[in-house]
Amino acid sequence: MKKNTGVSTKCVHSGELKDIQYKGATSPLFPSTAYDFIDVDNDKYPRYFNTPNQLALSKKIADLENCESALLFSSGLAAIFSSMFSFIKSGDHVIFQSSIYGGTLNLVDKEFKKFNIEYTLIDSFDINNYEDAIKPNTKIIFIESPSNPLLKVIDLEAIGNISKKYNLISIIDNTFASPINQNPADFGIDIIIHSATKYLGGHSDILAGALASTKSNIEKIVKSSINYGGNLSEYTVWLLERSIKTLSLRVKKHNDNALAVSNFLLNHKKVKSVHYPGLESHPDHELSSRQMNGYGGMLSFELSNLDEAILFTRKIKLIKSAMSLGGVESTICSPTLTSHSKISKEERENLGIFDGLLRFSVGIEDPKDIINDLSQAFDEL
Ligand SMILES: Cc1ncc(COP(=O)(O)O)c(C=O)c1O
Known part of the structure; x- marks a missing residue:
């Protein structure tokens, strides 16, 4: 798609697959879990995030978020887990805005201790508090805006700037806004996450997650995520593509x-x-x-x-x-x-x-x- 393509056109057409055989108007569905073998590094397999429907829909989501690349997951929480655990290891520290989705807080509260990962919850939208919380072992700042349930808003550009200054990865849960209302990459945020179960799916009948970022971050996330096994099934990918058209x-x-x-x-x-x-x-x-x-x-x-x-x-x-x-x-x-x-x-x-x-x-x-x-x-x- 051209850079100045309108957002509604991107929703309908970005990444769409061509039906070469029958010339149908919509992306065909390729549910195969086995493809012609080329070599071990180029094998197509759903858990490797590289099958035709996943790549097509990832392109649409990347275009909508003004990002280079994207990935699809079996839930929003799988996207959140995979994004963070692709960049942190035992002994690291993560900063979280405290007014984020309860399931994310639960993940942090229950799982981080097991891996000896430290975290700080920031009960404020004042940027200085985020900068003050940075330690030598801090790796990630995780935010959500607008927040749940009081719809408070954090300054994305300021968070992007702090993350760059201290060489941290900034992650935003952009579920409430959707890519139509907010494109955090434009303000320097590194990884944009969606519970696609919400606005992207839009009909309360799909459980899915997505994240968008630079090509190099996505490569790192894929490397870890193929071990976590949280990809989205091809059938749901296809349904989600249809949903995002509107x-x-x-x-x-x-x-x-x-x-x-x-x-x-x-x-x-x-x-x-x-x-x-x-x-x-x-x-x-x-x-x-x-x-x-x-x-x-x-x-x-x-x-x-x-x-x-x-x-x-x-x-x-x-x-x-x-x-x-x-x-x-x-x-x-x-x-x-x-x-x-x-x-x-x-x-x-x-x-x-x-x-x-x-x-x-x-x-x-x-x-x-x-x-x-x-x-x-x-x-x-
Ligand atoms: C803002 C937000 N982020 C993430 C999630 C988790 O998404 P999922 O339920 O698709 O795993 C939710 C779910 O309610 C949510 O509201």
Whole structure:
């Protein structure tokens, strides 16, 4: 694809395979696990990340993230694990933003000790705190922006600069933004990760992960990851390629709907606060406008207490009460009962996560129907 190709065109056409035999319009699916043997270094095998459908979709994701290369994994967490463990060894140290996906924190909490890997969690978005945490054995800075569930935003360029200054690898979980709303490589971030289960898949029916980076980083990650065995099956690769064709359309609709919904919530008397980077009242609105192309489909809002939040999730009719996010359907959940249930109320409150908070993945339905559903649920409180 030419460098100035539009993002919607990339979604549809980047990397697509040609159906030479029948001239069909879509990429054919090659499910083979055995290919003509050339030599041991050039053998095609799904676990080596080098089969035709994997390479085709990796090209699409790399193009969408303005990166040289990409890889696909069986889950977002497999992409997160493989990215980090390709660069660290026993005795190394990793810096994490503390408000990242709970599963990533769990991986760190449960597995790092076994391998004698040190880590520091940074409970702040102030860049100085990240620089201050760097030690001689630090190898990676891992961030997520916008963050879960308060949609706080970190300065990507500043993190990219610190990483370069100290020769560290910067990794971002870009799941909430999607490559349509944010391209962290443009700001100097080294590795961009997606739980493709969310916006890339978009229909709540695919479990997958992806990461994008430079060719040389990808070569290193492949070398380790063929030993971890976390590649994505060819069938799911093919489905994911089909999903991404509509990514740009979907994400633009998610963005518009989330802004409309946040404005509605902002003016509702039963809502204590609304967290959405697209609102001018959001503390990181200016930074988001600088580094994002759209503000995303995720928001959160606060009701008076947990009982009210639970009642609200029982009264919604069109919107589903579900933990996952990024699907075409609107879903809502309580961080206290889901992503942050394993930490104490006091720790949650220190992070600004109060029991009345609800996280909302705004879908692509008509905004008036989403708002009507919220309205009738508020009337029941
Ligand atoms: C922001 C974020 N990153 C990573 C993951 C992990 O992805 P997966 O469930 O595809 O392994 C999730 C899952 O919810 C997520 O929300």
